[in-house]
Amino acid sequence: MxxxxxxxxxxxxxxxxxxxxxxxxxxxxxxxxxxxxxxxxxxxxxxxxxxxxxxxxxxxxxxxxxxxxxxxxxxxxxxxxxxxxxxxxxxxxxxxxxxxxxxxxxxxxxxxxxxxxxxxxxxxxxxxxxPRWRWLNAPPVPGPASPALLAMALAFVTTLADDLSRGQTDSFMAACRLRSEELAQAYQRDAETERARLREALLQAHAAQGLAWPAPVAADFALRPLAGGRLFEALRADGTPALQSASGADGRTWALPLRLTAVEGTMYVLR
Structure with missing residues (x-):
């Protein structure tokens, strides 16, 4: 390219x-x-x-x-x-x-x-x-996210945050597999190499700084509809990504954007 x-x-x-x-x-x-x-x-x-x-x-x-x-x-x-x-x-x-x-x-x-x-x-x-990206096939949801979808997404992001706080990356990497594959395809990179690089960066940040990933709370959690309601972006009330770390020893934070869809009760990160 x-x-x-x-x-x-x-x-x-x-x-x-x-x-x-x-x-x-x-x-x-x-x-x-x-x-x-x-x-x-x-x-x-x-x-x-x-x-x-x-x-x-x-x-x-x-x-x-x-x-x-x-x-x-x-x-x-x-x-x-x-x-x-x-x-x-x-x-x-x-x-x-x-x-x-x-x-x-x-x-x-x-x-x-x-x-x-x-x-x-x-x-x-x-x-x-x-290529035709997978998010085009996500079922569109009219209007704002329903209470049920909000609760499902909040539980999903909470699980990712809890696992990352323990230095466990498997759930995050699995949730983002489809996104990782399409990003690699979009920029002509090797998907496994890109996934390994991200996993290693998360593990190193945890090992070096013991990063905590506070779980979002319902009062500070929102879903913004994107792409005609096909995806929802998980955000804090201030508009920043819902999945973000506390400040590390160097004073910096990690923020991991999540654009989600729900299919048959399962959440997928597509962007």
Whole structure:
């Protein structure tokens, strides 16, 4: 593989998110105004849905509790630009050195009225060949997660956290097997090598720092629907991954994103 498919997002004077096929892939704000992210695992052969969201709501906010959209007026300094680029590996991911496959721009003149959050949508056909990812076959769940699904996901993440706190990685690696296989396929890597690398990193972190993985509690646990309700992202109330460690001896934490589906009472991590 000599090229990467990358989403690049830039913004000024506003927060912005880039979504691809129902997945949030990048977010920028005043503290981090630019982001470039490889997106092979979210890309489809043929038509893809690209979305630019201005002034996005918090990730874990329940839709039923979201405030009404806010009427706003542009000040002439707000702008956001989303690009899908195909740079060569080792080259800068920018338009001067990479082929641009799609773009979405928001650059309103001063005095332009809009409603926030504002979502711009474009369907684009990308000249890229990817297999049909398993998440496309996950059963879509309409609306927010049910109490039963929330309870099932909470128990699932709690088991993973408890096992990782004991230095046991088998349950996490088994739960993520399908994701690991598809990520390796997406980036033309060896799946077993990638799985072994992740397992070793988790084991070393436990051995060196005795990392604790606090189990999530119901009041601080949310499921965000993604990909048309086919997957749900396990989050804390602050929008960070539900499966994350306490601070280690070096002051850093581990966070392991989980995009889940439930099939016949079993949870699977597909992204």
């Amino acid at each position: 000599d090229r990467l498919l990358v989403v690049q997002l830039e913004a000024q004077g506003c927060d912005a998110e880039a979504w691809l096929n129902g997945f949030p892939v990048a977010r920028v704000d005043a503290g981090r105004p630019r982001s470039s992210v490889p997106v092979h695992e979210y890309t489809l052969a043929g038509e893809n849905r690209l979305e630019l969201v201005l002034f996005p709501r918090p990730a874990a906010e329940p839709a039923a509790l979201a405030p009404a959209p806010l009427a706003c007026m542009a000040d002439g300094h707000q702008r956001a630009h989303l690009r899908v680029l195909l740079p060569r590996i080792g080259s800068a991911a920018d338009e001067t050195q990479a082929r641009s496959l799609a773009q979405l721009d928001w650059n309103p003149a001063a005095g332009t009225q809009f409603v926030a959050p504002l979502r711009l949508v474009q369907d684009v056909t990308l000249p890229i060949g990817f």
